[in-house]
Amino acid sequence: MLPESATLPQQPAKPTDRTAARARAVRNRTLLVQGCRLLVLAAVLGLWEWFARTGVIDPFNFSMPSRIGDQIWTWTTHGTAQGSLGAQVWATLYEALYGWLIGVTAGVLLGIALGRVRFLADVFGPYVKVLNAMPRIVLAPIFLIWFGLGPASKIASAVVLVFFPVFFNAFQGAREVDRNLVANARILGASNRQVTFQVVIPSATAWIFTSLHVSFGFSLIGAIVGEYIGATQGIGLLVANSQGTLNSAGVYAAMVILAVVALAAEGLLTLVEKRLFRWKPVQPGAER
Amino acid sequence: MTHDTSPAIELRGAGKAFRTPSGALHTAVRELDLTVGRGEFVAVVGPTGCGKSTTLTLVSGLEEPTEGEVLVGGEPVRGIGTDVGFVFQQDAVFPWRTVLSNVMAGPRFRGAAKAEARERARDWLARVGLSAFEDRYPHQLSGGQRKRVALAATFVNDPSILLMDEPFSALDVQTRALMSDQLLDLWAGTGSSVVFVTHDLEESIALADKVVVMTAGPATVKQVFTIDLPRPRKVEEVRLEPRFIEIYREIWSSLGEEVRITRERGTGNAA
Ligand SMILES: Nc1ncnc2c1ncn2[C@@H]1O[C@H](COP(=O)(O)OP(=O)(O)O)[C@@H](O)[C@H]1O
Ligand SMILES: [Mg+2]
Numbered sequence: 001m002l003p004e005s006a007t008l009p010q011q012p013a014k015p016t017d018r019t020a021a022r023a024r025a026v027r028n029r030t031l032l033v034q035g036c037r038l039l040v041l042a043a044v045l046g047l048w049e050w051f052a053r054t055g056v057i058d059p060f061n062f063s064m065p066s067r068i069g070d071q072i073w074t075w076t077t078h079g080t081a082q083g084s085l086g087a088q089v090w091a092t093l094y095e096a097l098y099g100w101l102i103g104v105t106a107g108v109l110l111g112i113a114l115g116r117v118r119f120l121a122d123v124f125g126p127y128v129k130v131l132n133a134m135p136r137i138v139l140a141p142i143f144l145i146w147f148g149l150g151p152a153s154k155i156a157s158a159v160v161l162v163f164f165p166v167f168f169n170a171f172q173g174a175r176e177v178d179r180n181l182v183a184n185a186r187i188l189g190a191s192n193r194q195v196t197f198q199v200v201i202p203s204a205t206a207w208i209f210t211s212l213h214v215s216f217g218f219s220l221i222g223a224i225v226g227e228y229i230g231a232t233q234g235i236g237l238l239v240a241n242s243q244g245t246l247n248s249a250g251v252y253a254a255m256v257i258l259a260v261v262a263l264a265a266e267g268l269l270t271l272v273e274k275r276l277f278r279w280k281p282v283q284p285g286a287e288r
Numbered sequence: 289m290t291h292d293t294s295p296a297i298e299l300r301g302a303g304k305a306f307r308t309p310s311g312a313l314h315t316a317v318r319e320l321d322l323t324v325g326r327g328e329f330v331a332v333v334g335p336t337g338c339g340k341s342t343t344l345t346l347v348s349g350l351e352e353p354t355e356g357e358v359l360v361g362g363e364p365v366r367g368i369g370t371d372v373g374f375v376f377q378q379d380a381v382f383p384w385r386t387v388l389s390n391v392m393a394g395p396r397f398r399g400a401a402k403a404e405a406r407e408r409a410r411d412w413l414a415r416v417g418l419s420a421f422e423d424r425y426p427h428q429l430s431g432g433q434r435k436r437v438a439l440a441a442t443f444v445n446d447p448s449i450l451l452m453d454e455p456f457s458a459l460d461v462q463t464r465a466l467m468s469d470q471l472l473d474l475w476a477g478t479g480s481s482v483v484f485v486t487h488d489l490e491e492s493i494a495l496a497d498k499v500v501v502m503t504a505g506p507a508t509v510k511q512v513f514t515i516d517l518p519r520p521r522k523v524e525e526v527r528l529e530p531r532f533i534e535i536y537r538e539i540w541s542s543l544g545e546e547v548r549i550t551r552e553r554g555t556g557n558a559a
Contacts, residue, residue: 059514183350184380186368188445198393201386279384281427 005154025128063248071253080238087207089261090222091233096149099158100219107163108208111170115204116196121171124259128167137225144230158222169211175202206280209273216265220258236262290454294362296449296481297324297347301356304342312454315343316504320356320510322500327417329482331477331492333527333543334502340485341377344451347483348374368396373480375455381426381437388422389412390437394445412440415474432463435539443474449473450482457486459505468495468523489543494503501549502541504549511542 015222045065051057059067075085082125107208114121114128140157177200185199194288235254242250289395303318324330326415335339343455345351346358358365360372396402412420416436426434435455442450455471456464468491475482485559486492492499499513515535517526532536 109409158398178380180376180378180380181382184376185382185393186350186395187348187372187374188394188441189370190393191397196395198397199382202382279386281424 002137011026017261060246061248065253067249068252068256069250070216070248072256075253080191082237085257088233088238089177089257091151092220092227092235092258092263094225095154095226096158096216096219096232098151099155099222100162100216102155103159103219104212104215106159107166108170111167111172111208112174112196112201112204115171115174116200120143128144132164132168136164137221140222140225140229143226144167149230149232154223154234154236157226158219160280161222163175165218166208169207170204174200176207177203179287205276209276213266213268216269217262220262220265291551292477292503295323296326296328297306297322297358297483298359298360298362299323299343299346301354302346302353302358304339304346304351305354317346317508318355318506319508320346322512323496324481324483326481326504327479328499329484329496330498331486331496332500332502333486333489333492333508333539335504335543336487338502338505338546339507340502341453343502344453344483344485346372346454347449348372348451350374369449369513371448373442373445375435375438375442375448375452377452377454378433379431379438379458381434381441383426385425386449387418387424387426387427387437389462390426391444394441396446402486408444410441412444415443416440416470432459432467435467438541439467439471442476444559446478448480450480452482452484454486455484456491459486459509459550462489465544467522469484472519474520489536489539490527491523493517493539494521494526499539501539502546503547504553510546513539513542523546 048057048062049064049066052062054057065231067121079085080088083284114124130151137157139160140153143153144158147156181199181203182195222238223234224236227234229241231237235258239251242254292402299320302320303315305313305315308314320343322330326480326513332340332343342351346353347360349365349367349372353363360369382393385393388406391413392402392405396409400408410419410422413422416435416439418440420435421433422430426437429437435458435555438455456467459467472495484492484495489499494517496515499515501510501513502508503510517529517531517535
């Protein structure tokens with residue numbers, strides 16, 4: 001450094017210094033947020049463990065993190081009473097994925113069709129509303145009667161839960177297509193079919209994707225509830241069995257496993273979305 | 289049958305009334321009589337909301353007239369014609385398509401093979417100076433660049449009728465002048481007939497062979513002025529010529545009155 005700049009401390013910092021300072025501030029903030037997150041987790045788990053051990057809360061009902069950890073470890077290394085843990089996770093995932101795919105396909109197809117064809121919307125609109133108003137989770141026992149203990153009844157529960165949010169978003173997406181874009185496509189020579197596939201569907205994908213995130217959670221719920229009511233495999237059965245043997249740690253452990261599965265699926269979906277929506281402007285500040 | 293002597297566009301007593309949500313009829317344009325010759329550049333000026341856009345949708349076939357007749361190439365308009373191009377006021381490029389893919393859309397919709405469509409699209413992108421941007425998405429372009437994509441996407445279909453609805457109104461003054469010059473260049477090679485809607489009188493005189501002044505809404509044709517300025521024109525230069533200023537005064541004496549009526553109505557409604 002030049003000596004005269006050292007003697008002039010009041011000189012405004014050079015822009016490059018300020019850029020570096022800003023970058024450092026951003027990095028520090030990120031570190032702070034991450035650190036605090038870990039701290040919150042540690043505090044909650046620590047308090048839980050401590051209260052359970054000192055008897056402030058009843059460990060029989062509320063269990064404690066160390067026992068839950070042990071339970072997951074036992075299941076992973078020695079398997080569960082109903083088979084290996086991997087098989088249980090896979091059974092649930094299989095039902096959820098199957099139900100999700102069917103529900104999403106049906107929801108998207110019908111949503112776009114009703115959104116595009118006024119006549120269909122007028123005819124089916126009231127029925128969709130009535131079905132949507134029903135608490136569909138109570139259908140799970142009925143599906144058990146219809147389809148038996150196997151995966152089919154769980155898939156059916158997942159489908160009815162997934163269908164409606166996807167349907168409504170696809171419908172709305174097809175309805176809210178920019179009229180200018182449709183007019184432009186028609187002027188450029190697009191047929192009705194081309195308008196549907198090359199204008200309506202692409203502009204509805206943003207709407208549809210919003211519902212995909214929520215709906216995968218729903219399909220997991222459908223599968224779990226179905227398993228809980230009656231099954232031979234799956235995490236829902238694990239919950240039911242743990243509850244039956246008064247093993248509260250088992251119930252919590254199953255919940256933790258389920259959360260991990262749901263998060264992994266969510267991450268995968270976000271990845272697909274990023275690839276699909278390269279044409280969208282990045283939200284300001286979203287890169288942080 | 290198309291007669292070669294028939295004008296490119298003819299409106300005969302055309303009118304359009306919309307049904308409002310309350311069920312009443314709202315007349316947007318009435319008793320329109322207008323002829324656009326082949327290869328002619330006609331600018332339509334009128335106060336905001338008078339019915340200029342509606343007039344264009346009638347010619348394009350996007351809307352049907354509720355009265356009178358609209359003829360293109362001597363034939364009544366039924367649906368959207370294949371020889372019509374339309375540049376919209378708002379951005380109407382497809383945001384999920386790249387620049388190249390946007391310009392390819394027209395030929396692809398009309399059944400051209402991919403390779404051929406790509407070649408034609410590249411040709412027009414070069415003419416509007418966007419070759420280097422063909423892989424970008426619309427949100428990565430400036431407003432002027434997006435307008436150029438829209439122009440290329442329209443011209444690539446080789447329309448013999450070109451309808452433009454205030455295409456440059458969202459652009460800043462310098463970009464607008466640049467785009468106007470570019471439009472004149474592009475148009476010069478095509479021999480197409482243009483209807484260019486604007487509320488900017490200067491722009492209309494600088495571009496057109498004929499300026500049509502509309503009345504306050506519901507609009508009808510008030511007066512038609514022939515612009516005898518020589519071509520080729522550069523919009524920034526032509527507007528300094530004494531003849532331009534003379535024409536401007538003449539047309540403004542007709543248009544200004546309609547603008548005032550519209551403005552008074554606006555304040556009347558607000559009060
Ligand atoms: N689809 C429509 N339904 C009902 N009214 C409309 C519709 N389109 C335009 N109008 C009405 O017609 C009039 C003329 O509109 P427009 O042609 O867009 O005017 P301009 O383009 O000259 O600004 C306005 O009063 C507008 O509210
Ligand atoms: Mg308009």
